[in-house]
Amino acid sequence: MIPAAFDYEVAESVEHALGLLAADPDAKVLAGGHSLVPALKLRIARPSKLVDIGRLSDLAYVRDAGSQVAIGALTRHVDVQGDPLLQEHCPIVSMTAGKVGDPQVRHRGTIGGSVAHGDPASDLPSVMRALDAEFVIVGAGGERTVGAGDFFTGVFQTAVGHGELLTEIRVPKLGDTTGWSYLKYHRRAQDWATVGVAAIVHRDNGTATSASVSLTNMGGTPLRASAVEAAIAAGSSPAEAAVHAADDTEPSTDTAASAEFRRHLARVLTERALTQARA
């Protein structure tokens, strides 16, 4: 559990971080470290340099941004969990942040690190996908905004390119007629999701009129369950719609579950999440 040798530099500013990254194609960004450090210790990741952005306190915030809530990339899970603005306007994010890992992880891990890591078993990426969140990425060429549909590009891969930094995540304010649920099945309290389902449901008198449903760990990236969404829009019940939850998915088989069982879990959890979000 000793990492291969690497250099280490503390970034003093976003610009400084970008400069350090640009100068070294094998450098990696260190934020909370809760995904990167284990990978280093197992020598799965062998960067030449770590650029520590942990002191860029300017990137730790939750702000009102009109129809959206803006979350700084360096905001710790525990601060996302307890943020009153998110609890009021987008509680699925604060609630899910409170389900990540265990208290130690939540006190060090950051929302930006979690989503930029692109782990298909992570909770927050899936929630962001259901919310159609926006991601602000800065690089040498300036700033760009990427939607969730384009942000997660593959297993441990996102739209954040080398020499770039994710600085902010924007989530929509959910109105009174919007219900939500994030359910994950995991064996032990601290485990990653075997399968998770995020559901955002627009409702009218207890009936779902439309829904956004995203699946965790059912493929290389968070996946929108578009057949489920179409069924809801067409007036199907949660049980009827959930039958389609695993359509067009290719989940992996590992020691936690077979692909077949993951598909089953996706259907069970989708029905439950839709029912909970509609209520």
Add this chain to the structure above:
Amino acid sequence: MSATETWGIGAPLKRKEDGPLLRGRGTYVDNLDLPGTVVMIIVRSPYAHARIASIDTAAAKAAEGVVAVFTGADLRDDWKAAMPCAWPVTEDMKNPEHFPLAVSQVNYQGDGVAVVIADTRAHAVDAAELVDAEYDVLEAVVDVAAAARDGGTLVHEELGTNVSYVWPLESGTFDEDADVIVKHTYVQPPLIPNAIEPRGVVARPEPGGDVTLWSATQVPHILRVLTAATLGMSETKLRVIAPDVGGGFGSKCDVYAEELLAGAIARRLGTPVKWIEERSENALATIHGRDFVTTLELAATADGKITSLRANVIASMGAYLQLVTPGIPLLGAWIYAGPYAIPNYSVTFTGVFTNTTPTDAYRGAGRPEATYVLERTMDLLAKELGMDRLELRRRNFITEFPATIASGLTIDSGDYHASLDRLLEHLGLEELEAEQQARRDRDDVKQIGVGFSTYNEMCGLAPSRILGAIRYAAGGWETATIRCLPTGTFQVVTGTSPHGQGHETAWSQIVADQLGCDPSEVEVLHGDTSISPYGLDTYGSRSLPVGGAALWSAGEKIIEKAREIVAHQLEVSADDLEYEAGTFTVKGSPDKEMTVKGAAWAAFTAHNLPDGMEPNLEATATYDPPNFSWPGGAHAAVVEVDTGTGDARLIRYVAIDDVGTVVNPLIVDGQVHGGITQGIATALYEEAIYDEDGNLANGTMAMYLVPSAAELPSYELDRTESKATDHPFGAKGVGETGTIAAAPAVINAVIDALSHLGVTDIQMPATPERVWRAIEEAKQ
């Protein structure tokens, strides 16, 4: 409440050990920082079965900080004997030659092929990556049942078979014509013991060719003699110290390659060598437990009297025979009938090699494997008979003690009805059954089930003559010394070797009770072969049943000598002295008294001792138990099963254990808690998963599911008490009871929760996927 009730035998004294351990002031092997220490890293095979084509160490040797690199071939002549197996269970048992580093062939993923020695751990890890080993990969055999069949891949080609031994135990004839016969085959997968402290060793060369070896071990005495033999040195030149040891569960009851390597290399290099196991390395390189496939048959009369039992067990040895690998199944051989009187009895073990981590003792060692198949089959038999599962158990309980059982041993005491009665007082079975029915009636997605396990076990290893009869290489006695110090304090030296059990507290309570002092006045020394009388260490729930009895015997000797001293000092006849809790009084003269402490002072000064008496008040006793220790009890698990996700979760767990006299109820509760948790883990969570090539697929704490407090309910514990008749104060072993009892109770509960859906069987661990598949198959 008398004074002894607050600190003597039976008192809930908080553990003396805990303050320093909880404050981080313990001294574990990794805390040792000896001047000049070099660090050892093992280069391990990534393949489960391969011939070593070549190993190029040049780049590693040239790396920064590297002191030396050795391959198996380099060190071959350092070994004066192969790695030891102390239990050749049959005369013709096959035991492949096994050295600390593989010389020509690797036989499991993690088999060591080279060592790198460097000035720092970081340098050693870096250099280990540079060792270039080339392999010719062979087909692996992983599944124990497949390995046992003829004509397949052989782990050790030179043996001509994968079968190490076949060991039968037979008494009577199976009743093939019985009214009812049930037969079922059970898989008990391999388990990773996961002591909280991984293994570690420091070897320091001493002047004159001596070696001091600190190891995270349960067995310093056994390690000493066998390490000396393997290294070809005199036992007198090797000192083994087990410092604070963070758990073992049997996995540190062994002689490991790394201990031998550290010793050999320290002698070669003339400097201390340290090896500390990593957690993921522990998953591969420390022994695994279980890995049995067992077919059990029970024959019974129509009114539920069981007449015959037949067990056919295929047990994985893993790749090699470690210290007592082949004997593990035998430790359960006599209790396949558990607490039931079954006259015809037949058990056959086939020990089989596979390309997996060697197996050996893991908490319960052979007895959980027996109890699991028995208690599962008791439920199947009850169903077949249309009889209540508890009624079936009651009809077959042994009730007369001492009871000589069909397997040939004698159970000294027990009261299985009493434990089950007490269990039902706590459980509220009627309410649970009503709740179960209500959930079934409303087709609730979450169903509940109740499962039982009534058990006994044999522990307290072990009567030496019996060990001899079953070909174990050593005895099973234990030794203790008590020194009465002039200051009125007591120094105890025990041959047992605690690694979390709380011996310092329990031994202090025994001495305090017997010799009349406060437990704080007792110092307990252990785990150092240079200070202890010869001992046989800690495993198999033996420390209190055997080591505690030795301690009591030493105390008796102290009292007898003190009696003569007191009689002399008080000028009375020894026969006129009465003794209670440390004080001698003179019959009829209540004002005349003297304590053991007073006698100790008199023995120290030696100014006025009886003629011819040796000064000093000190005694050593060695105790060879006349019988095993026979705890028992009744456990119930209540589970809730989410029939959508397949998630099975404990909502209650009630355990009634009969462990005879309890020295410290807090320590006993702790043992029962941990034991139950490991049993539940076996039933629902844990399994070492190998792929078909023999790669361990879940060898990290993220994937190997050790449950945490968040997954478990608070346990409801109570006890009944039938004292051990052979033990001086009636104590029985408790270290393994929970693990032995819990797994079948939990699986029986899961099946009970789903029985209305037609589910009759679920393999351990009952993962959500297995539960889901069982439900789906029942629908077919």
